[in-house]
Amino acid sequence: MVGPAPLEISVGSAPPGLTLVGVGPGDPELLTVAGLRAIRAAAVVAYPLAREGAEGMAAAIAAPWLEQRQRRLPLLFPMVPEAAPRIAAWHAAADALAAEVAAGLPVVLLCEGDVSLFASSSYVLLALRQRHPHCPLHLVPGVPAVCAAAAAAGAAGIAWPLALQSEALLIRPTPETAVELETLLERAAGEAAVLALLKLGQRWRWVRPLLERRGVLEGALFAQRVGWPDQLVTSAAAVPAEERPYFSLLLIRQGWPEVLP
Template sequence: MGVGPGDPDLLTIAAVRSIEAADTVAYPVAREGGEGMAARIAAPFLGSGQRRLPLVFPMVEAASPRRLAWHAAADRLAAEVADGRAVVLLCEGDVSLFASSSYVLLALRDRHPALTVQLIPGISAVAAAAAAGAWPLALQQEGLLIRPTPDEPGDLAALLGQAADAGWVLALLKLGVRWPWVRQLLEERSLLEGALFARRVGWPDQQLAPAAAVPAAEAPYFSLLLVRQGWPAVLP
């Protein structure tokens, strides 16, 4: 279940109702004893009598620990259901967009195919950033490409060229350490002023600004960039 990017007010009615009806509330954490961001977002709607089930999803590159974590999460969720509990798994942002819950869903289908699962979508950071910045995300025949920021300048340059030719708006996630060279590349292409930089969307320390106003220092992991290289011919 998606709980949105950070502001509890952005939870859907369906999400709130599901949380309130749950016996067990599961949520991802990066390590044992850690605090889950999805749980923090949903905190106003959690009941004192609900069972809490933190599920460790390690933030590592290696495939084996991640697979083991997804399998373990699927088995623990299935065990809760087998014990007669109504279970929700909280997911920051949207439940299907670059979400850990998507891997758990695939693991559940493989390991517990008889289990009934319902997905409840949530507001993505991309949509929330565009709305908060009064930045039209896609207009008329424009395409929208959402993807992690490439690791190399050459790859981003090629992507920008492809997007310009196709009329795509780019939503680039996970800027982080890439921001200094991304900023320089956008400046060289005169795209900085019109691009929207967003950091920790929906949280109290949210930052929204034209990309030109953001210094070329390392950006946090939870930052994104919206880039439009042209406008449709018909506008007000």
């Protein structure tokens, strides 16, 4: 049997093109081999910033694998509710990336988590296909935070498999209102689905008491900054009802399958 090729790849050794790389939720060790190959072969490493002067989280995750010879290309993706600034930013990013590729360079765009799951890179992908349809493009999936949270729970002694047997998995950003969340919980219960709520943040102040009233708080898993040194993964009942970081999530199971060990 032929084993995998060694990872001795020189910077800029790949042909011109753009690779979108999911770097995982926080731990550099969760980068895939394919993602690491793409990063090492790139001459230009692009990454998103929420505002000028900020540190890019995706770049911070990949930092141990980057080399000084690689040129950094920060791309501003403003986190604002208005559509126009976001669309303009995606178009500008697509144009900048396509220009680097047209100059004959291998380029990677780093993305937190996975490149296709609630990812800014997805909008860049759509803008590229519209504005630069001939730009060579490749996508490398990454580890989503929901998967990493369930794994971290298991490592911490909390048995919380993400989905079992015929269970469905429903992944959603946390709703803005209690009414929306009630509806979502009822849907998940009716479909025997595990509910993953992302971007919990300040909503935890009212989400926690709602889950407690419904009797599902004790069995829910709370995860915050998964993969980072200050990671918190614990029972949701152990977390006070106060504002939490933006990168926090909940896994909610309202019932277990009949056949279990």
